[in-house]
Amino acid sequence: MEAGSVNVVLDGTQPALALRGLVKRFDAKLAVAGVDLDVPTGSFYGLLGPNGAGKTTCLSMAVGLLRPSQGRAHVLGHDVWTDPVEAKRRLGVLPDSVRMFDRLSGPELLAYQGLLRGMPPAQIDARSRELLDVLGLADAGRTLVVDYSAGMKKKIGLACALLHAPRLLVLDEPFESVDPVAGSLIRDILHRYVEGGGTVIFSSHVMEVVEKICSHVAILADGRIKAVGTLNEVRAGRDLEDVFVQVVGGRVATGEELTWL
Amino acid sequence: MAVIPSRPVSITVFVRLKLRMLGHGLRGERRRVIAFAISLGVGLWLAVTGFVLFGVSGAVRHDIGYLMAAFGGAALVLGWLLLPLLFFGVDETLDPARFALLPLPRRTLAAGMLAGAMVGVPGLATALAMLGLAVAGGLRAGPAGAGVALLGGGLNLLLCIVLSRAVTSGFAAMLRSRRVRDLAGVVIALLAASMGPLQLVISSMVGHASLAPVLRVARVLGWTPLAAGFVAPYDLADGRPLAVPVRLGIVAVTVALLAWWWAVTLESAMLGAAGAPAGSRPVRGGVVRALLPAVLRPVRAGQFAAIAARELRYWSRDPRRRSSLISIIVGGAVVPVALRLTPGHSPGVPLPLAVAFTSVAGAAILANQFGFDGTAYAAHLLAAVPGRVELRGRAAALSVIMVPVLLVIVVAVAVFGDEDGQLVPTLGTAAAMYGASIAVASVLSVLIAYPVPDTRNAFASAGGSASAKGLLAFVGMVVAVVSASPVLAAALVLPGALAWVVLAAGLAWGLGLVLVTTRLVGDELDRRGPELLAAVTLRV
Numbered sequence: 001m002e003a004g005s006v007n008v009v010l011d012g013t014q015p016a017l018a019l020r021g022l023v024k025r026f027d028a029k030l031a032v033a034g035v036d037l038d039v040p041t042g043s044f045y046g047l048l049g050p051n052g053a054g055k056t057t058c059l060s061m062a063v064g065l066l067r068p069s070q071g072r073a074h075v076l077g078h079d080v081w082t083d084p085v086e087a088k089r090r091l092g093v094l095p096d097s098v099r100m101f102d103r104l105s106g107p108e109l110l111a112y113q114g115l116l117r118g119m120p121p122a123q124i125d126a127r128s129r130e131l132l133d134v135l136g137l138a139d140a141g142r143t144l145v146v147d148y149s150a151g152m153k154k155k156i157g158l159a160c161a162l163l164h165a166p167r168l169l170v171l172d173e174p175f176e177s178v179d180p181v182a183g184s185l186i187r188d189i190l191h192r193y194v195e196g197g198g199t200v201i202f203s204s205h206v207m208e209v210v211e212k213i214c215s216h217v218a219i220l221a222d223g224r225i226k227a228v229g230t231l232n233e234v235r236a237g238r239d240l241e242d243v244f245v246q247v248v249g250g251r252v253a254t255g256e257e258l259t260w261l
Numbered sequence: 262m263a264v265i266p267s268r269p270v271s272i273t274v275f276v277r278l279k280l281r282m283l284g285h286g287l288r289g290e291r292r293r294v295i296a297f298a299i300s301l302g303v304g305l306w307l308a309v310t311g312f313v314l315f316g317v318s319g320a321v322r323h324d325i326g327y328l329m330a331a332f333g334g335a336a337l338v339l340g341w342l343l344l345p346l347l348f349f350g351v352d353e354t355l356d357p358a359r360f361a362l363l364p365l366p367r368r369t370l371a372a373g374m375l376a377g378a379m380v381g382v383p384g385l386a387t388a389l390a391m392l393g394l395a396v397a398g399g400l401r402a403g404p405a406g407a408g409v410a411l412l413g414g415g416l417n418l419l420l421c422i423v424l425s426r427a428v429t430s431g432f433a434a435m436l437r438s439r440r441v442r443d444l445a446g447v448v449i450a451l452l453a454a455s456m457g458p459l460q461l462v463i464s465s466m467v468g469h470a471s472l473a474p475v476l477r478v479a480r481v482l483g484w485t486p487l488a489a490g491f492v493a494p495y496d497l498a499d500g501r502p503l504a505v506p507v508r509l510g511i512v513a514v515t516v517a518l519l520a521w522w523w524a525v526t527l528e529s530a531m532l533g534a535a536g537a538p539a540g541s542r543p544v545r546g547g548v549v550r551a552l553l554p555a556v557l558r559p560v561r562a563g564q565f566a567a568i569a570a571r572e573l574r575y576w577s578r579d580p581r582r583r584s585s586l587i588s589i590i591v592g593g594a595v596v597p598v599a600l601r602l603t604p605g606h607s608p609g610v611p612l613p614l615a616v617a618f619t620s621v622a623g624a625a626i627l628a629n630q631f632g633f634d635g636t637a638y639a640a641h642l643l644a645a646v647p648g649r650v651e652l653r654g655r656a657a658a659l660s661v662i663m664v665p666v667l668l669v670i671v672v673a674v675a676v677f678g679d680e681d682g683q684l685v686p687t688l689g690t691a692a693a694m695y696g697a698s699i700a701v702a703s704v705l706s707v708l709i710a711y712p713v714p715d716t717r718n719a720f721a722s723a724g725g726s727a728s729a730k731g732l733l734a735f736v737g738m739v740v741a742v743v744s745a746s747p748v749l750a751a752a753l754v755l756p757g758a759l760a761w762v763v764l765a766a767g768l769a770w771g772l773g774l775v776l777v778t779t780r781l782v783g784d785e786l787d788r789r790g791p792e793l794l795a796a797v798t799l800r801v
Contacts, residue, residue, distance in 0.1 A: 065639055067791045088645040095643075098636040101571060103578040104552070108571075111552035115567030116644040125547035144578070160640075 022071035092166030275373030311390025319397025334491030398494035413490030568654030624698035649783025689767025696771020700778035
């Protein structure tokens with residue numbers, strides 16, 4: 001299936017995120033080898049891929065953290081690399097491989113994000129209090145984020161990404177190292193966000209989560225999009241895991257070896 | 262099934278365990294053998310030095326010998342107190358947590374661990390050094406003196422060991438927490454940074470040759486557990502034999518109290534349980550108010566205030582930044598003093614030049630400001646913070662700390678050096694140099710950033726290019742001095758009547774350089790944000 005042909009535009013407007021021919025070369029290694037992707041406004045998009053497929057590299061180029069060797073990225077019509085201020089205003093990001101300013105407390109970190117985004121202080125205070133309450137981080141008080149558990153760090157990162165009410169959320173591995181309770185809380189928040197007209201794209205390698213919550217799916221392997229479309233199109237009546245394994249290729253069963261097990 | 266009846270465990274088990282561990286230090290991995298050999302060598306060297314020093318204290322003048330015994334003894338005990346705090350885990354063999362699963366009565370465990378601690382390089386080295394005390398005691402007051410010295414030294418050795426054990430297990434839970442380890446880092450930085458000033462103070466004291474105040478301190482020390490056991494022989498020599506049991510009693514009671522406290526805390530140390538997380542008080546008022554410190558509240562709450570506030574918090578909360586800040590401040594205070602207080606009452610370096618290092622170094626700390634942030638800088642990139650706001654916010658935060666420090670140092674050096682007349686133009690020079698240094702550091706920080714590894718991970722290393730880039734900070738300091746040289750020249754040449762002109766010119770020069778440079782480099786930063794992020798990302 002060709003990537004450009006899946007312009008499933010839900011409400012007739014431009015895609016929330018459009019990637020065109022993104023390529024990233026690290027010295028000799030080709031990490032992302034030409035990715036085209038349209039994330040329709042209002043969709044809940046899952047970017048699937050095995051470890052090392054280039055998911056983080058791809059998303060980093062899409063949000064302006066990593067300069068692509070070639071290609072463009074548009075957020076709601078604004079080029080991330082030539083019109084960064086307008087693009088980034090509409091964008092909320094939860095990076096995975098990146099540290100936070102973790103020697104601030106949770107509330108301080110939220111206030112920091114809000115002020116960096118140019119929000120009025122009263123609005124920052126009101127929204128932060130709600131976010132901290134909903135995410136169950138209000139009890140952490142003045143504990144520094146560096147002392148948070150992994151799940152709490154994800155939650156405060158998500159709160160930071162949501163604070164300025166962006167129209168597009170880009171989340172790198174939002175469900176990694178999150179316990180089931182926090183996981184369903186995050187899912188619920190994201191659902192609410194999409195119902196309110198927002199768009200989410202997140203990377204994951206957990207099939208169950210993607211199958212449960214996504215409207216659209218793209219499978220990335222070896223720096224290329226191998227399958228893309230609505231969840232039902234990609235599944236085509238099969239199990240998503242089977243499709244994934246078949247598309248990515250790789251060994252899933254043992255043969256003659258390990259008989260001593 | 263019946264539980265196997267257990268024999269009481271003898272203390273010698275612990276001693277043999279410790280001996281075996283020491284023996285293993287001589288075999289196995291080469292690195293470990295070398296480390297053990299080094300510790301053995303250092304221990305032997307310290308033991309012999311201590312022995313000689315304590316021994317000599319019996320042969321020199323009476324009051325000097327008293328000083329040596331009191332201060333040497335106190336230093337020894339303090340060393341035993343502090344070293345385990347700094348290097349927790351040096352003596353892992355007998356980490357109480359390792360015995361948690363064994364059914365041992367507390368008393369056996371405590372006695373055994375004490376005996377185990379005694380058998381080891383530090384314990385034996387201290388014991389050897391204490392023998393020097395006996396020699397000195399014999400020289401001062403005959404065989405009785407030697408006996409008292411042996412008893413006092415033995416008690417103090419016991420005190421050393423109980424103290425270090427009690428400290429490690431009493432604070433084991435605390436030492437596992439990040440806050441306390443950060444604090445220990447600050448203590449190390451302070452100690453290291455104060456080596457220079459301490460040397461100055463000592464040499465000036467030796468020069469002025471007035472022992473009376475020092476002797477008074479020593480006499481007080483002699484009645485504390487730190488030194489009581491060490492000075493006991495002098496009571497015999499001075500004809501006050503009744504004071505001997507009192508002094509020894511002080512040490513013995515301290516040992517008993519510490520041993521009791523240690524036995525109590527041993528159990529919690531074995532569990533390795535950290536207490537309730539600190540500082541989980543709820544936040545009152547708005548979150549923005551929580552972020553912005555009082556100094557920044559008059560500023561409009563926006564990107565500039567946010568960055569300045571976060572930087573201010575980081576200068577106190579990030580251990581790497583905190584220790585560089587402390588060393589820079591201490592160094593900045595010492596250098597002008599050293600330059601001005603040359604021996605022989607020669608005029609020394611002119612005041613404006615003497616504070617040049619202080620002003621320039623104070624801002625050069627920003628030369629790799631993005632390296633300290635590491636990947637956290639991504640948050641600024643995602644929020645599209647304008648480069649000039651970024652650089653100015655950071656400069657402002659450092660200035661909130663540095664400008665008062667500079668002011669105090671310059672005023673103090675001028676006033677105590679009887680150069681009040683030079684104060685005003687010197688302040689002008691300092692302002693120009695500080696501004697120039699911020700400007701240069703801003704350029705360096707954007708163009709030549711490199712990652713700074715987290716201190717807590719010994720395996721992370723920034724590699725060779727980092728140190729080469731770090732050297733550029735020194736080149737930058739020279740450039741800063743040169744670019745502020747017109748003001749410096751004016752301060753040195755112009756007559757005193759024009760002092761205020763020099764001050765105004767220096768302030769304008771410094772501020773102007775900062776504003777112009779942060780604007781130019783800020784625009785460059787807007788263009789190369791992603792490249793800067795890549796430069797400060799530690800590759801693993």
